[in-house]
Amino acid sequence: MTTVEITPEESAELGRALVDALNPLAAAVRSRGTGLPEERSWHGEPVEIALSVLSAWKLVDVEVKRLTALAAATAGSYGASYEQLGAAWGITRQGARKKWPEAVARPARPGVLELFGGTAELTEAEDGWRWSAVAADGTAGEAAAGYPSREEAAAHAGAFLAAGGVGEGSSRLG
Structure with missing residues (x-):
């Protein structure tokens, strides 16, 4: 995916929409700061009014950063890389x-599980998801049949590795 550019028209429309969305927040912030009712909160020194607007933008900035991090984490949870x-x-x-830093939480090698001192590789086959693994004790194993999801195959591979190579399709290497 490449960075999307915004046209001047879109920028102007976005600016108007953001100011429209900011106005109620800025009025509430100004009202709390002055003790005046919201309809009178814009009466006062221009510098104080401008600082109230700046304070409201700061609140928006904090929320945008939170939502941006949430969007990045969501993309990471669906498999996006850094x-x-x-x-x-x-x-x-x-x-x-x-x-x-927490947006992408998965193994460095996609499709590879490194657990309990062993390693399993997950692959998609015609009959579903399969795994092949070598446990910490050197025992090799693989799925006897395909699983309907990658997660289910990973769970079985993880159980094989946790058991030290005891389980379906195991054989001692070397």
């Missing part, structure tokens, strides 16, 4: 990892 997150945000892979 490289993809960075491309979408217009930054490097390393920049994305620094900005959203």
Whole structure:
């Protein structure tokens, strides 16, 4: 995915929409700060009014950052890499990892589980998801049949690795 550019027309429309959305928040912030009712909160020194608007934008900025992190984590949970997150945000892979360190939480090698000192590889086959593994004790194993989901295959592979190689389709290596 590449970074999407915004047209001048879209930028102007976005600016208007953001100001329209900000006005009620800015009025509430100004009212709380002055003690005046909202309909009178805009009466006062221009510098104080401008600072109230700035304070409201700060609140929006905090919320946008929270929602941005949520969007990055959601993309990561669906399999997006830091490289993809960075491309979408217009930054490097390393920049994305620094900005959203918890967004991508999966093994460094997709389709590989490293658990209990052993390793399992998950692959998609015609009959579903399969796994093949080597447990910490050197015992090899593989799925006897395909599983309907990657998660189910991973669960069975994980159980094989946790048991130290005891389970379906196991044989001692070496």
